[in-house]
Amino acid sequence: MITYGRRLRGLSLVTIATISLAYALAFFYAPEDADQGFIQKIFYLHVPLAIVSLCGFIFGGLLAIGYLRTGDRRWDIRSYVAIHMALIFGIGALITGSIWAKASWGHWWVWNEPTLVSFLIVVLLFATYQPMRFSIEDPERQARYASVFAIVAGAFVPLNFIAVRLANQYVHPRVLTLEGGNLPASMALTFYIALLGITLLYVTLWTYEMAAKNARMQVRATRRKLLGEDAMAPLRRSAAPS
Amino acid sequence: MSALIAVAVPLHTAVKYVAGAYVVFLAIVLIYVAIMAKRLRRTERDLVDLRRELDEQRADDREVGRAA
Numbered sequence: 001m002i003t004y005g006r007r008l009r010g011l012s013l014v015t016i017a018t019i020s021l022a023y024a025l026a027f028f029y030a031p032e033d034a035d036q037g038f039i040q041k042i043f044y045l046h047v048p049l050a051i052v053s054l055c056g057f058i059f060g061g062l063l064a065i066g067y068l069r070t071g072d073r074r075w076d077i078r079s080y081v082a083i084h085m086a087l088i089f090g091i092g093a094l095i096t097g098s099i100w101a102k103a104s105w106g107h108w109w110v111w112n113e114p115t116l117v118s119f120l121i122v123v124l125l126f127a128t129y130q131p132m133r134f135s136i137e138d139p140e141r142q143a144r145y146a147s148v149f150a151i152v153a154g155a156f157v158p159l160n161f162i163a164v165r166l167a168n169q170y171v172h173p174r175v176l177t178l179e180g181g182n183l184p185a186s187m188a189l190t191f192y193i194a195l196l197g198i199t200l201l202y203v204t205l206w207t208y209e210m211a212a213k214n215a216r217m218q219v220r221a222t223r224r225k226l227l228g229e230d231a232m233a234p235l236r237r238s239a240a241p242s
Numbered sequence: 243m244s245a246l247i248a249v250a251v252p253l254h255t256a257v258k259y260v261a262g263a264y265v266v267f268l269a270i271v272l273i274y275v276a277i278m279a280k281r282l283r284r285t286e287r288d289l290v291d292l293r294r295e296l297d298e299q300r301a302d303d304r305e306v307g308r309a310a
Contacts, residue, residue: 023264036251037251037253037256038251038253038256038257038260039251039256039259039260041260042259042260042263045263045264045267046263049267088270088274091270092266092267092270095263095266096263096266096267099259099262099263099266100259100263102259103251103255103256103259104251201271205274208278209278212278212281212282212285215282215285216281216284216285216288219285219288219289219292222292223288223292223295226292226296226299227292227295227296227299
């Protein structure tokens, strides 16, 4: 039996400590940006959210490979939770990005900026994942189709990222480059700790949700085992694996 | 493509936007944790129900055993 909740307390404490440190550094240690001033502090939240969200979508695709290889429903649940969490982080990145854009550029959204639009396309693509699951009643088919979707859409994420990087016209600032980026050391340190904090938050919430789903499934399995099939309430149709 | 140039925003305006962004982030995390807490309460309720049903079943079994 897998117990996801075992290390949850320690993980939660490490996450809270890292995020607190990151944002303390962001406001009290990292210097203000020479061009943008104080508004640039959103950078330490918005960029890690976007990076973790994209990595979460890829992670969901990788977990879906596990389902197609083994047929074990636990891989489907892991993939579902990974994509679900990444979508929440992606929406967070879109909202914080919009606030930053409004303050910096004077617009909530800029349609001719490849980075913004490509990120929106990725989020909208994965926003169809849950309705797609919900539309398939048979749990086996649901898991199989969802896994294929997660793998194909997950592979689209890095391709999309590379295509945008190759685009010449953009106004969105580039933070991470192969040459190491152009951040001063204090800003880079703060950024990497913020990235670690948001990554830990993703891992903690993923583990939290897996623990909750696992507990519910264990209760259901125990009920079936002890009281028989008659004691089971019929499962409602759901996008979530059960 | 129109040239968009990031400009420095006055501090009093920037504070509102930065606070807004961080509050949105905090709200998303808190809403998520609240939803998870609600689900946890439902699981706890299911466990209590399961325990009660088991106790009732055991009591019924004992009755049947005594009658036999």
